[in-house]
Amino acid sequence: MVTHFIIKGISEFPELQLPIFLLVLLIYLTALGGNLTILLLVCLDRHLHTPMYFFLGNLSFLDMSSTTVTLQNPLVKFIAGHVGVSFHACMAQVYLFASITTQELLILTAMGYDRYVAICNPLRYHMVMSRNTCALLAIACWTLGFLQIIPPVFILSSFSCYRSNEVNHFFCDMVPLMRLTCSDTSLLEILNLTEGLILSTLTPFLLTFVSYVFIISSIAKIPSGVGRRKAFYTCSSHLTVVILLYLILVCQYITPLSGRFLDTNKLFSLFNTAAIPMLNPIIYSLKNKDVKSALRRRMKKLRIPS
Ligand SMILES: *[C@@H]1O[C@H](CO)[C@@H](O)[C@H](O)[C@H]1NC(C)=O
Numbered sequence: 001m002v003t004h005f006i007i008k009g010i011s012e013f014p015e016l017q018l019p020i021f022l023l024v025l026l027i028y029l030t031a032l033g034g035n036l037t038i039l040l041l042v043c044l045d046r047h048l049h050t051p052m053y054f055f056l057g058n059l060s061f062l063d064m065s066s067t068t069v070t071l072q073n074p075l076v077k078f079i080a081g082h083v084g085v086s087f088h089a090c091m092a093q094v095y096l097f098a099s100i101t102t103q104e105l106l107i108l109t110a111m112g113y114d115r116y117v118a119i120c121n122p123l124r125y126h127m128v129m130s131r132n133t134c135a136l137l138a139i140a141c142w143t144l145g146f147l148q149i150i151p152p153v154f155i156l157s158s159f160s161c162y163r164s165n166e167v168n169h170f171f172c173d174m175v176p177l178m179r180l181t182c183s184d185t186s187l188l189e190i191l192n193l194t195e196g197l198i199l200s201t202l203t204p205f206l207l208t209f210v211s212y213v214f215i216i217s218s219i220a221k222i223p224s225g226v227g228r229r230k231a232f233y234t235c236s237s238h239l240t241v242v243i244l245l246y247l248i249l250v251c252q253y254i255t256p257l258s259g260r261f262l263d264t265n266k267l268f269s270l271f272n273t274a275a276i277p278m279l280n281p282i283i284y285s286l287k288n289k290d291v292k293s294a295l296r297r298r299m300k301k302l303r304i305p306s
Pocket residue numbers: 051054055056057058061134135136138
């Protein structure tokens with residue numbers, strides 16, 4: 001019976017502790033700062049009060065939460081020397097990380113639908129993507145993300161037999177914990193495959209893919225080159241984030257690094273969990289005129305020279 005887990009962290013080499021701490025701190029602060037900026041801009045700037053930016057605000061909030069869940073352990077480890085998490089706190093980390101990941105995929109799917117309506121059905125855009133619809137879509141994404149992971153985490157938390165309480169990862173995640181238990185994991189594996197892979201990864205992927213098939217075929221029909229470029233521009237940031245996120249997910253599934261041989265390269269896994277939260281705001285602020293000019297307006301208001 002385990003009452004608490006020891007999080008082994010990214011590396012146990014003493015010489016690497018300081019560089020890892022600095023790297024994680026840098027990633028965390030970049031992700032937090034960038035996403036907080038986006039969230040504040042979306043809330044404060046009236047020009048950004050459109051469905052796409054509301055969803056972007058949701059995404060930033062999720063990014064901030066996910067980096068806080070995953071990166072707190074390596075930071076605490078350096079300061080306190082070791083990380084011990086109670087059984088319940090560990091399950092909470094598993095639960096939060098898995099639900100946030102699904103919620104991000106669902107919000108990105110909703111953003112894909114928003115782009116689809118904006119490009120394929122521009123005349124009815126304001127009617128289809130009304131305030132209520134957006135709020136409903138957002139609530140659905142959040143609720144689904146929180147609900148779908150209850151059964152697997154419930155099963156995981158019912159395991160009482162563990163070979164060791166040393167989690168060979170830098171936060172409590174499903175797979176490293178499954179590797180520690182001596183209880184029967186077959187039901188959990190089936191659930192992870194059907195629910196985790198098919199329901200909460202492949203379904204959002206297919207929905208987003210279908211949105212983009214319609215978007216691209218509709219853009220291709222625009223006669224003028226300028227019009228085509230303009231239409232494509234409105235979804236380029238979203239498309240970049242989507243492609244990046246699914247590429248990383250595919251890498252996670254097919255590379256042995258993060259899957260079967262977890263110990264070999266946790267830095268890679270760190271990159272996986274931190275890359276998207278860090279890159280989202282950068283992609284959106286570099287590629288997006290609306291966000292850039294909103295930022296400039298804010299800085300002018302605060303008398304910060306830009
Ligand atoms: C999330 O999106 C909904 C619907 O567009 C919006 O009402 C809400 O304010 C957003 N929440 C955050 C934290 O951005």
